Amino acid sequence: MSAGCRRSIRRRVLLVAELVALAVLASGTTAHADTILLAIAGSVDEVLTNIRNWLMGILAGLATVFFTIGAVRRVMAAGDPGEQEKAKEAFKAAGIGYALAALAPLVVSVLKGIVGA
Template structure:
């Protein structure tokens, strides 16, 4: 039985050089844009407790919706790659259910903030 063919050494070197080139280009782009950034000091953006709670609500909704989108993507990929495997299909369904729960919690975030406003005394 013949031995498996070894990849050519030149192809591996080209890949390494290409990877190093991409890393150097990314480093140049990232450092050059950061070097021109101006320093700004912000002590506080929110003037009232109501604004703070609204900002918290917006952050919670954004984070939960982002996680839910990632879970939907994972569920879709698992379902596509399952190839009829019942275990993988069940895992995909579980990820889809978790995404639905994430969107449900994101939808309930304004209600939670309203309850916090009632407790804290915000108008």
């Protein structure tokens, strides 16, 4: 197949795709879905408590990932000073993550004080 023939086929395919998209957009029909509420917060205190729990979980999970990366780098370094330094940085990041996870309840209690919950 020649290059001109391929271009012609591509143009036709694009034209058909554009016409189909235009037909879908112009049809104007909309789907109506029932709204399903998965959770309703009873109070601001409950919302802030949920935020605290999620924040602690995410931070502790990320810190564990960094700790694991640091441990693997440390084991696989085989005496390479550059890899040893990267492992130390990963351990430092893990420590910061665990510290922030431990401070999450304090941050949420300050937010509760500001909001008045």
